[in-house]
Amino acid sequence: MSNLFLIAHVAGRTVAIDSDQVESVVDIGEVTAVPRASPHVRGLAALRSRVVTVVDTQSALGQEGGSAASRAVITQVDGHHYALLVDHLDDVAPFELRPLGGGVTLDPAWRAAGRGIVERDGEPILAIDLAALVPGQIAAH
Amino acid sequence: MDDLLQEFIAETRETLEALSGEIVAWEAHPEDSARLDAIFRFVHTVKGSCGFLDLPRLGRLSHAAEDVLAQVRVGERTPDRALVNSVLAVVDRIGELVEAIESGASLEASGDELLIAALAEGTQEMAQASGPSAPRAAARSVRLNVDLLDRMMSGMSDMVLARNELARRLRQGDIDPAIEAALERLSMTVGEMRDTVTRTRMQKIDALFSALPRMVRDTAAGLGKSVMLHIDGSDVELDREMIEVMRDPLVHIIRNSIDHGIEAPHQRRGAGKRENGRLSVSARQSGNQIIIEIADDGRGIDTEKLIAKLVAGGRDEQQLRRLSRRAQLALVFEPGLSSKDEVTEVSGRGVGMDVVRAAIEQIGGRVELDSVLGKGLRISIHVPLTLSIISAIVVGAGNQRFAISRQAIEEIVTDRSDAIRIDTLGGARVATVRDRRMPLVDLGGLLGIERAETGESQLLAILSVSEGSFALAVDTVLDNEELVVKPASPAVMAAGLYAGQTLPDSGLPMLMLDCAGMAQVAGLDFSRDANEAFEEEEAAQEPAGLPALLFCDLDGTRRAVPLAAVDRVEQVEGSAVRFAAGRFRVTIDGRILPLAAHGTLEGRARLSVLRLKDGESEVSYAMDEALDIILLPEEMVPARVPGPVAGVTLVDGEQIELLDVLWVFDEHADREVETEGETAPLCLISGDSDGWMSSFVRPILESAGYRVATSLAPGETPAVVLVPEESAPAEGAKAPLVRLRRRRSAAGAGDDSVYRYDRAGLLSALEAQVAGKGLR
Numbered sequence: 001m002s003n004l005f006l007i008a009h010v011a012g013r014t015v016a017i018d019s020d021q022v023e024s025v026v027d028i029g030e031v032t033a034v035p036r037a038s039p040h041v042r043g044l045a046a047l048r049s050r051v052v053t054v055v056d057t058q059s060a061l062g063q064e065g066g067s068a069a070s071r072a073v074i075t076q077v078d079g080h081h082y083a084l085l086v087d088h089l090d091d092v093a094p095f096e097l098r099p100l101g102g103g104v105t106l107d108p109a110w111r112a113a114g115r116g117i118v119e120r121d122g123e124p125i126l127a128i129d130l131a132a133l134v135p136g137q138i139a140a141h
Numbered sequence: 142m143d144d145l146l147q148e149f150i151a152e153t154r155e156t157l158e159a160l161s162g163e164i165v166a167w168e169a170h171p172e173d174s175a176r177l178d179a180i181f182r183f184v185h186t187v188k189g190s191c192g193f194l195d196l197p198r199l200g201r202l203s204h205a206a207e208d209v210l211a212q213v214r215v216g217e218r219t220p221d222r223a224l225v226n227s228v229l230a231v232v233d234r235i236g237e238l239v240e241a242i243e244s245g246a247s248l249e250a251s252g253d254e255l256l257i258a259a260l261a262e263g264t265q266e267m268a269q270a271s272g273p274s275a276p277r278a279a280a281r282s283v284r285l286n287v288d289l290l291d292r293m294m295s296g297m298s299d300m301v302l303a304r305n306e307l308a309r310r311l312r313q314g315d316i317d318p319a320i321e322a323a324l325e326r327l328s329m330t331v332g333e334m335r336d337t338v339t340r341t342r343m344q345k346i347d348a349l350f351s352a353l354p355r356m357v358r359d360t361a362a363g364l365g366k367s368v369m370l371h372i373d374g375s376d377v378e379l380d381r382e383m384i385e386v387m388r389d390p391l392v393h394i395i396r397n398s399i400d401h402g403i404e405a406p407h408q409r410r411g412a413g414k415r416e417n418g419r420l421s422v423s424a425r426q427s428g429n430q431i432i433i434e435i436a437d438d439g440r441g442i443d444t445e446k447l448i449a450k451l452v453a454g455g456r457d458e459q460q461l462r463r464l465s466r467r468a469q470l471a472l473v474f475e476p477g478l479s480s481k482d483e484v485t486e487v488s489g490r491g492v493g494m495d496v497v498r499a500a501i502e503q504i505g506g507r508v509e510l511d512s513v514l515g516k517g518l519r520i521s522i523h524v525p526l527t528l529s530i531i532s533a534i535v536v537g538a539g540n541q542r543f544a545i546s547r548q549a550i551e552e553i554v555t556d557r558s559d560a561i562r563i564d565t566l567g568g569a570r571v572a573t574v575r576d577r578r579m580p581l582v583d584l585g586g587l588l589g590i591e592r593a594e595t596g597e598s599q600l601l602a603i604l605s606v607s608e609g610s611f612a613l614a615v616d617t618v619l620d621n622e623e624l625v626v627k628p629a630s631p632a633v634m635a636a637g638l639y640a641g642q643t644l645p646d647s648g649l650p651m652l653m654l655d656c657a658g659m660a661q662v663a664g665l666d667f668s669r670d671a672n673e674a675f676e677e678e679e680a681a682q683e684p685a686g687l688p689a690l691l692f693c694d695l696d697g698t699r700r701a702v703p704l705a706a707v708d709r710v711e712q713v714e715g716s717a718v719r720f721a722a723g724r725f726r727v728t729i730d731g732r733i734l735p736l737a738a739h740g741t742l743e744g745r746a747r748l749s750v751l752r753l754k755d756g757e758s759e760v761s762y763a764m765d766e767a768l769d770i771i772l773l774p775e776e777m778v779p780a781r782v783p784g785p786v787a788g789v790t791l792v793d794g795e796q797i798e799l800l801d802v803l804w805v806f807d808e809h810a811d812r813e814v815e816t817e818g819e820t821a822p823l824c825l826i827s828g829d830s831d832g833w834m835s836s837f838v839r840p841i842l843e844s845a846g847y848r849v850a851t852s853l854a855p856g857e858t859p860a861v862v863l864v865p866e867e868s869a870p871a872e873g874a875k876a877p878l879v880r881l882r883r884r885r886s887a888a889g890a891g892d893d894s895v896y897r898y899d900r901a902g903l904l905s906a907l908e909a910q911v912a913g914k915g916l917r
Contacts, residue, residue: 032650033541035588036662037636044633044642044650048299051642051650053630080630136631 002094005118007125009087011058011067016095016118016127023074028054028083038135042066045083047074052081053134060133062109075130082134095120097127146242146836149190151282153239156183157232164229171220180232181210187235195832198250199238205257206231227259245837247898249885287381290341297338298625298644304331305646332731342382346424346431347375349384349391353422356392360399366418367406368399373423379431383524386504387433390497394435394520395420397494402439402518412515414438430548436519442512444469451475470510474498502657505531505546505640507606531626533653535645536602537617539590544624544643544653551603551610552770553618560769561601572601572612575770579603582663583614584654588638592616606657611665621709622646626653637662687773691797692751693765695740701773701792702762702800708754710767715745718763724809727761737809738763739785753802758810762800773799821848822860822911825876834863834881838903845904861910866894877910879903 004019031043031054042054052074058067072083095118100106106114106126113132117124160183167176184206191200206228212218234256241248308324316324350372361368379387403409403418410416419438424431444466451472452458461469476495498508506524525531525548533544534553554561554574562573563581570581581601585592601612622645628634629642629652640655689701690710717728718736727736727750736742736750742763751762771792777799779788785808787801824847826834839849842863853859859876866880880894881903887894895902 030649032652034633034636034639034652035541035590036638037633041632044629044652046302046644046648046650048302050295051627051629051644053632055632078631082630082632134630134632136635 002096004092005095005097005127006073006092007090007120008073009090010084010128011061011063012087014090014123014125016125017073017130018097018115018127019092021075021130023076023081025071025073025086025089026083028070028072028085040133040135042085047081047083050081052083054083054085055134057085057133060109060135061113062107073130075134077131077134082130084130084133091120093120095125146194147282149194150239150243151284153187153190153235155284156186157236157239160232164232167220168225168229171222171225174214177210177213177220180228181207181214184210184232184235196238196242198253199235202231202234202238202253202256205260209260224260227256230256230259245841245900285341290338293338294342297335300331301335301646302644302648304328305648329731342380343378344381344384345375346377346379346384346433348381349379349387350375350422350424353395357395357399357420360396361403361418364400365405366399366403367416368403368418368420371419371421371423373421374425377424377426377431379424379524383431383504386500387522387524390500390522391422391433391435393494393497395422398435398437398439398518402437402441404440430523430525433522433524434519435522436517438517441514441516441518442470442473442510443514444472447472467510470512473510474508502655503640505548531624531653533622533624533626533643534602534618535620535622535651536584536600536613536615537619538585538588538615539592541588541590542619542651543584544622544626544645544651545602545604545613545656546640546653547621549604549606549656551605553600553602555598555600556614557598558769574601574603574612577610579609579611580663580665581612581614582659582665584659585614585616587659587663604656604659606660611660611663613659624651624653689771689773689799690751691768691771691792692749693768695738695742695748695763695765697740697765698798699768699795700739700764700786700798700800701771701790702751702753703773703802704770706753706755706802708752708759711750711752712747713750714747718742718748725763727763729761734759734761735809736761736763737785737805753805755802755806755810758806760805760809762805821846823848823850823857824907825853825859825862826851826864827862828864830865833897834865838863838881838897841900841903842907845907847907861907863907865897879906879910 005016006019006022006025007014007016009015026047028045031045033043034041034053040056040060042056044051045054046052054072056066058065067085067087069085069087071088072085074081074083076082097116097118099116100114105111110126110128113128115127115129118127119125160179163176163179167173167180170176184203188200188203188207191197191203209218209224209228213220213224218224234252238248304324304327308328311320311324353372354370357368357370398420399418403420404412404414406416409418421436422434424433426432448458448461448469451461461472464472473494476493501508501522501524504524506522509521509523511519511521525546531544532547534547534550535542535544537543556563560575564571564573570583572579572581583599584590599614599616600618601614602618603610603612624643624645626641626643629639633639633642633652637658638655639658640653643651643653645651688704690704690707691699691701694700711729713727713729719726719728721733725736725738725742726733728734729750729752734752737760740763742748749764749766751764751767753760753762773790773792777788777790780786780801783801783804785801785804786798787804789796789798791797824842826839826849829835829851835851842849847860850857850859862876862878864878864880866882881897882892882894883897885896885898893906895906897903
């Protein structure tokens, strides 16, 4: 059974995001910093009348230097809205999610987020769980 | 009672509408049992409600229909055309009666018996629906889904933001005055809408209280105790979101009271108390706060036991003993504490008072304890009126802005003021504000925000948290705003500094600071240092006096006004002041307030205004500027004639006039409502055994300008007494009497009673009696 996936670049890598997790894709305007919160929290941004927490995916995936992206995918976790910064979006297409398997061990930072693999024209793409990137959450498996 | 009746009417009407399809279907297929069930359920529900609401006519009708339908259900009767018709006639009549109750009209009862008779077996008579039915009153209430209200609220916020954006863009260029006027009108409408929408979210606190009697009974019974519950203030309104948040803490506190507070009957007897424990739960509004009090007459908090427990848990006994009494009481909020030795079924759930307090502080409230050992405990919960709109002060640190709940702010002072000292004691900064010493926290430093290099002085906001107060140094104080505050995501809340997030008119998200959280992150520990003990001693030595605001009046004189009377101080444009409708008035927040002044108002571009509030009435007082907060000595030389000045008192060797707030209110407050209460004639309802008069006659009388009472307060004499004709007037027999009869026609020439559905007749009879022109 195949699901609709969003193919995006996050923290310099190509990833697949289950479209069920994505509410919308937006450009983030001015961000209000949140002092003393987790470094993965870039800040707060207004999305129409809603306030969303902007997550710096690059930092959340354990890489140096914050993401410079201004595009974000909006997802909802436990009733709160988050904007996860993405470098750019490639494609939306149906793919079949396959287990990671085969002895592949992901980087520790990616391990929590990795859910499986989708294959696009022979190229394997890691499917990630957005909720796992949100700081302060215990991702449900 | 009125509420219940309204609800019954709305519900019955709703079911009737839904049922009309079923009725037609049943008429076509009388053997269809699903339809029959639906109609049976309807009459059954109506019957149940009628007994409860004391509506005997409806009750009789629905009872008769229920009996017949029950017979059909068990197969004793077959649903022939005559039966179906007569049941439908009864259902129609129920609908008519409900409309009649709603509109206050009367409906002749004579048809009822015919309808009921027609239900009997064997009757061939076709029951006729009665003639023209009473005019249907327009429905005054609709039921709405809560989600819809929430969507409305968020749509409202969207609208406010769109309005702001529009205004911003328009201001960038030259605006046509006509467009500006249109925008102004839009702004005003949007503002009003926002208030209205907010009100739709209010709910009576009864929603929280109504479950308590049962809970108290069950809890007490489970523990073998007997508790009398007294509930007060059920009609106080609160944001429904707030009611949900309050539910668990309230239940927890009450369970605690019954389990730990109120003693077992034999212990109570031994202590010379009544066997029945008393528990009182009350709610009241005070300013923009709701205060919920839970008081019991149990054993109170045993601080000795508390300390012993904490010491057993590894705390330093010396330190705990040094704490002030209040601080020792507050130890019940320590995590992981159960003041009772054995864990009971009722409250031994591993949830302590710490969780209760955390939940209440999360919504910007606080908890106060008042305990007398052996006599009882009173817990007061103060919460803001609404979760969604919080009155806040916007402060700046560096380039960033934050909101602080106005409720937490005691005052704001500048660090340049003479009354302020800032010292560094052993690495900790301490502020001394008018002989009160408190820790100083720098907001920029706490948040790691660099100060904008302006070299300007900082401002100190004195914040009060449950345990004590501290001063927060901020770079700027910007604004006073009503904010829609929502909880922030866990990732943000994890910082422990924030109470929530909000989207102010600027369109840029802003964080609301959590005062208790800041104190904790900054490492202020009020429970550990002995500060409070000192503070209390100092307070005892402090000269008693009334705190007052010293200000410079328009005529250049320095005057003082008691702080308790001042709601807030506001800056207004000179153009907001108008001489209108015979006096000076000022426009603030879209309201017109009477403006009192001592000196000339004209020709000022800006002026400060004191907003004085006394219950419902509000008056503003123009002044030049607010100077300081002082303590008034007790001695005051009263003024020789009543006027705006109550008297003169000595402050630091200077004669300061004290504003007479009572006189200002008396002279300037707009009064429309208050005169009515005094002059309205009192109508006593007597012998109202079935509550019919209270339910139906009372609203008529009140809208006609009478005060209505069912019993007399001592010293009161009624202007007129209203009795049903069958009962004798019990009290106040000296007053003129008006009798109500149940029959439409008078008994004879000597009968001066009034038919009880004759509204006009009743009012004119009352009027005649009150005016002393009675026929007798």
